[in-house]
Amino acid sequence: MIGLIARRLLQLPLIILAIYTITFALAWSLPGSAVINDEGRKPPEEVLKAMERQYNLDNAPRFFTQYLYNATGVRWAAVRMGVDPGPPPAAVFDFGPSLRHVDQTVNAIVASSLPVSVVLGLASILIALLIGMGAGVLGALRPNSWLDLSTLTLALVGISLPSFVIGTLLLIIFPVWLGIGTVASWGRPQDIILPALTLSLPFAAYIARLTRMGMLDVLGADYIRTARAKGVPERAVILRHALKNAFLPVLSYLGPACAYAMTGSFVVEKVFNVPGLGQHFVNGVKNKDLFLIMGVTLIYSFMLILFNLVVDVLYRWVDPRIEHD
Amino acid sequence: MGKILAIFGVLLAILVGAVAVDRPPPRAALVLVDDADFITMDPGRMAYMQDLRLAHAIYEQLLNWDLTTSEARVIPGLARRWEVSPDGRVYTFHLEPRARWSNGDPVTAEDFIYAWQRPLMPETAADYSGMFMAIRGGEAFFNFRTQQLASYAGRPASERTPEAAAALRAEADRRFRETVGLRAPDAHTLEVTLERPLPYFLDFAAFGSWSPVHRPTVERFVSVDPGTGRLIQDHTWTKPGTVVTNGPYVLADYRFRRDARLEANPFYWNPGKVRSKSVAIIIIEDQNTGVLAVKTGAAHMHLDVTADYIREMLAQTRRGERDDFWAFPTFGTYFWSFNCMPRLVDGRENPFHNAGVRRAFAMATDRTAIVENVRGAGEKPFNVLVPPGYLPGFRSPAGLPFDPDRARAELERAGWKRVRPGEPPVNSRGEPFPVVEMLFSTASYHKDIALALSNMWERHLGIRTELRGRETKIYRENLKKRDYMVARGGWFGDYADPTTFLDLHRSTDGNNDRGYSNPAYDALLDRAAAEADPARRMEILAEAERLTMDEELPVLPLWQYGWYYLFRPPERDGRPNPGGLRGVALHPRVMQYYWTIEVVP
Numbered sequence: 001m002i003g004l005i006a007r008r009l010l011q012l013p014l015i016i017l018a019i020y021t022i023t024f025a026l027a028w029s030l031p032g033s034a035v036i037n038d039e040g041r042k043p044p045e046e047v048l049k050a051m052e053r054q055y056n057l058d059n060a061p062r063f064f065t066q067y068l069y070n071a072t073g074v075r076w077a078a079v080r081m082g083v084d085p086g087p088p089p090a091a092v093f094d095f096g097p098s099l100r101h102v103d104q105t106v107n108a109i110v111a112s113s114l115p116v117s118v119v120l121g122l123a124s125i126l127i128a129l130l131i132g133m134g135a136g137v138l139g140a141l142r143p144n145s146w147l148d149l150s151t152l153t154l155a156l157v158g159i160s161l162p163s164f165v166i167g168t169l170l171l172i173i174f175p176v177w178l179g180i181g182t183v184a185s186w187g188r189p190q191d192i193i194l195p196a197l198t199l200s201l202p203f204a205a206y207i208a209r210l211t212r213m214g215m216l217d218v219l220g221a222d223y224i225r226t227a228r229a230k231g232v233p234e235r236a237v238i239l240r241h242a243l244k245n246a247f248l249p250v251l252s253y254l255g256p257a258c259a260y261a262m263t264g265s266f267v268v269e270k271v272f273n274v275p276g277l278g279q280h281f282v283n284g285v286k287n288k289d290l291f292l293i294m295g296v297t298l299i300y301s302f303m304l305i306l307f308n309l310v311v312d313v314l315y316r317w318v319d320p321r322i323e324h325d
Numbered sequence: 326m327g328k329i330l331a332i333f334g335v336l337l338a339i340l341v342g343a344v345a346v347d348r349p350p351p352r353a354a355l356v357l358v359d360d361a362d363f364i365t366m367d368p369g370r371m372a373y374m375q376d377l378r379l380a381h382a383i384y385e386q387l388l389n390w391d392l393t394t395s396e397a398r399v400i401p402g403l404a405r406r407w408e409v410s411p412d413g414r415v416y417t418f419h420l421e422p423r424a425r426w427s428n429g430d431p432v433t434a435e436d437f438i439y440a441w442q443r444p445l446m447p448e449t450a451a452d453y454s455g456m457f458m459a460i461r462g463g464e465a466f467f468n469f470r471t472q473q474l475a476s477y478a479g480r481p482a483s484e485r486t487p488e489a490a491a492a493l494r495a496e497a498d499r500r501f502r503e504t505v506g507l508r509a510p511d512a513h514t515l516e517v518t519l520e521r522p523l524p525y526f527l528d529f530a531a532f533g534s535w536s537p538v539h540r541p542t543v544e545r546f547v548s549v550d551p552g553t554g555r556l557i558q559d560h561t562w563t564k565p566g567t568v569v570t571n572g573p574y575v576l577a578d579y580r581f582r583r584d585a586r587l588e589a590n591p592f593y594w595n596p597g598k599v600r601s602k603s604v605a606i607i608i609i610e611d612q613n614t615g616v617l618a619v620k621t622g623a624a625h626m627h628l629d630v631t632a633d634y635i636r637e638m639l640a641q642t643r644r645g646e647r648d649d650f651w652a653f654p655t656f657g658t659y660f661w662s663f664n665c666m667p668r669l670v671d672g673r674e675n676p677f678h679n680a681g682v683r684r685a686f687a688m689a690t691d692r693t694a695i696v697e698n699v700r701g702a703g704e705k706p707f708n709v710l711v712p713p714g715y716l717p718g719f720r721s722p723a724g725l726p727f728d729p730d731r732a733r734a735e736l737e738r739a740g741w742k743r744v745r746p747g748e749p750p751v752n753s754r755g756e757p758f759p760v761v762e763m764l765f766s767t768a769s770y771h772k773d774i775a776l777a778l779s780n781m782w783e784r785h786l787g788i789r790t791e792l793r794g795r796e797t798k799i800y801r802e803n804l805k806k807r808d809y810m811v812a813r814g815g816w817f818g819d820y821a822d823p824t825t826f827l828d829l830h831r832s833t834d835g836n837n838d839r840g841y842s843n844p845a846y847d848a849l850l851d852r853a854a855a856e857a858d859p860a861r862r863m864e865i866l867a868e869a870e871r872l873t874m875d876e877e878l879p880v881l882p883l884w885q886y887g888w889y890y891l892f893r894p895p896e897r898d899g900r901p902n903p904g905g906l907r908g909v910a911l912h913p914r915v916m917q918y919y920w921t922i923e924v925v926p
Contacts, residue, residue, distance in 0.1 A: 030798065031796075031798055031799045031802050032798030032799060032801055032802045033801075033802070036801070043450055043451060043452050043454055043455075044447070044454060044455065044467075044835075045835075046447055046471050047447050047450045047451075047454070050447060050448065050450070050474075050555075051450050054553075054555075086552075087548075100364070101362065101363070101364060101365075101581070102364060102365050102370065102560070103363075103364075103365050103366055103367065103560040103563055104560075104581055108581065109581060112580060112581050112582070112583075113581075113582065118339075119340060122336055122339060122340045123340055125336065126333070126336055126337060126340065129333065168613060171613075171614070171617055172617075175617070175621050176617060176620065176621060179621075182621075182623060183614060183617045183618045183620075183621050183623050184358075184607060184609045184614050184615070184617070184618040184623060184624075185623060186583065243329070244329065247329055251332075270610060270611045270614075271611055271613070271614060272614065273607075273608075273609045273610070273611060273614050273615075273618075275580070275581070275582040275583040279582070279610070286796075286797070286798070287798075288798055314332065317328065318328045318329065318332075
């Protein structure tokens with residue numbers, strides 16, 4: 001286990017560097033100026049030039065290295081140790097200013113939006129697990145029954161309907177028609193239910209199918225037959241013996257799903273006006289806000305790698321027979 | 326099973342913990358929805374509508390606009406009276422002596438002088454720094470500071486010390502005091518000398534970017550960068566809890582991409598005029614969600630409805646099925662630009678360099694049909710650039726009518742002969758009229774307009790077109806590079822004078838995306854600038870617009886932009902309507918003074 005963690009942590013900087021480099025190349029080649037706001041009035045030419053110089057926007061290699069220097073905490077360490085005479089950065093990992101929302105730093109943007117995304121993502125994963133595993137188990141117990149077919153159909157709908165359709169439908173049905181729940185509000189528990197439900201449906205659908213398949217496999221296995229032959233009650237067979245093994249594919253899916261749910265919910269954030277991180281990916285690119293693009297990408301990739309590692313560790317914990325190479 | 330439950334349990338615990346720490350504040354007396362978050366809360370740097378509205382709520386400017394009329398007019402703000410010198414160059418404002426900052430400090434004329442120096446420092450990167458160059462010596466100071474910084478950056482590293490940088494700033498400050506036309510004879514008198522007479526200067530004095538700032542607060546967050554000599558402004562000074570303001574409201578809370586909360590300023594000198602004691606501005610980017618928020622009562626008003634179904638909302642309003650949708654004309658124009666350069670960027674000859682061709686395209690355009698059948702948002706079709714009605718004393722020209730026969734004749738005079746109907750016309754060398762590339766940004770309704778124009782030009786002139794929809798950034802860049810033949814455009818007036826539109830066609834103007842250059846036109850604008858008599862000046866400017874709208878057509882104006890609010894009316898069937906709003910302005914400048922608005926109890 002220690003070896004696994006150590007190996008993954010050693011790989012981490014290399015993967016991050018590769019992602020950083022590719023993202024930088026793509027973001028830098030976006031057309032348009034990063035310092036001209038689309039609908040604002042244009043400041044004098046000298047001002048624009050000075051801004052580009054200040055942020056290294058006139059020099060790709062310098063931007064590339066300076067950003068890494070600031071974002072990885074090297075500047076912070078260098079200033080602390082007296083190697084760099086410059087003023088200390090505002091944070092250990094300094095992701096720079098937002099070029100579009102000029103009063104904001106990327107650190108402040110992430111600090112305010114990441115917790116929101118984590119809450120929404122966690123809630124949706126929990127709902128997805130409840131719905132998905134419930135539906136999967138029910139379906140597997142009576143394969144090809146009407147119950148199984150209807151959960152499979154629901155799963156198909158969950159995967160194929162885009163979230164803006166589901167989200168808008170839920171908004172119109174619950175707050176507008178029935179007067180239940182809220183529109184465009186965030187912070188109270190009741191605000192979280194509708195967006196989390198919308199976000200959870202594709203995950204739930206996937207988990208339902210994984211669980212159903214896993215259960216069907218396991219229920220035909222010898223040890224289940226043995227357990228039944230020994231007279232173990234059916235409830236215990238399902239919950240104690242079958243579900244544990246059927247859960248393993250779900251668990252390995254949870255890593256990327258968690259990372260995706262916590263950062264990739266742009267559409268759900270927009271429909272329910274959730275102040276999360278997902279919007280900044282899209283808006284960052286739309287505005288060519290280089291610092292924001294690089295900052296959120298770095299943080300997202302870090303999270304993704306970390307979640308995968310956590311899942312792998314959990315996997316071994318749940319089922320110690322599994323070997324990792 | 327236990328282990329699986331444990332995983333569930335940990336996830337649930339994190340969730341409950343996170344929800345517990347995020348508590349929303351109590352509901353404000355007035356809840357507004359805007360679809361765009363603030364770009365900056367530093368008034369000197371502001372240029373966006375949402376920012377400027379905030380500037381008027383938390384800062385008080387010298388004057389206010391009279392939002393109760395649809396004509397340009399100013400009323401007293403922080404300045405209770407003012408005088409203008411006979412030559413129109415010196416404005417003396419007498420400030421309200423009771424005015425206080427939100428920490429109790431008195432508001433003085435010095436606060437304005439300090440605030441107005443900031444946009445004139447190039448490192449502030451203020452979008453509207455050009456406006457401040459109206460002050461005598463302002464532009465020279467801006468250039469001086471640019472030079473000063475450039476020469477500092479050229480010094481050897483050993484001479485770029487914190488002391489040298491501080492001395493540099495002191496020199497700039499001294500220079501500003503000595504050369505720029507701002508003076509405070511006493512704490513409550515501000516004397517502004519202009520570079521040249523500006524009949525609309527009072528409109529500037531009412532503009533949000535011209536707010537005073539609280540010097541001690543700003544200065545706490547200013548540092549001088551020894552490497553470049555530039556002032557570094559830490560934006561923390563604009564944050565709630567730190568910022569000190571002088572307006573009817575203070576900024577009590579602001580959460581990026583969520584909401585801002587304003588509370589009545591306890592030190593405001595005229596608290597009687599503040600109708601709602603607290604205001605929340607919720608940022609809802611999605612139009613549907615914003616409209617639903619007002620519909621369900623989560624908010625009282627939407628400040629900028631641009632939903633795709635404006636047409637349906639208007640129809641419902643006309644049929645009397647709803648009374649919460651408000652449409653009104655603004656001081657803005659939707660147009661399409663013609664590239665006026667002799668050649669296109671790829672070196673081809675540009676047919677639109679010829680004003681006759683531009684006139685032909687304009688007269689082949691049935692703007693009424695476009696506005697009514699395609700756009701369908703109840704806006705007013707027109708064929709001039711400066712929206713009529715808002716500027717007293719300014720007469721709009723006739724503009725070119727929709728007349729396909731005249732359009733074909735005009736095209737023929739410009740050297741493009743029709744061979745047979747439905748075929749592109751040809752020039753004297755027998756070459757067909759090139760396929761017209763129509764550039765527009767893919768967001769919003771512009772594609773529909775492009776299709777309608779394309780159809781009309783094909784039908785009436787036999788012209789072939791090609792639609793080029795681009796992402797906003799790419800569209801902007803193509804526009805700046807003049808890499809287009811015709812392109813979608815639009816403009817909102819910044820201040821109450823025709824020049825806020827007419828300057829677009831000046832050959833040297835930074836926003837002249839058309840590359841239009843006409844010495845006669847530039848000369849007219851120069852003459853108007855030098856004209857002391859306001860009436861005579863308006864006549865010259867009217868002539869300038871006539872030249873561009875009746876003859877030269879660098880742009881093809883289509884309609885006067887409309888604006889749309891969503892809020893319940895204050896009265897229904899002659900009785901007060903609880904939940905409705907009183908005191909909302911339907912003003913062409915789209916400004917809202919939040920302190921005038923109150924919810925009907």
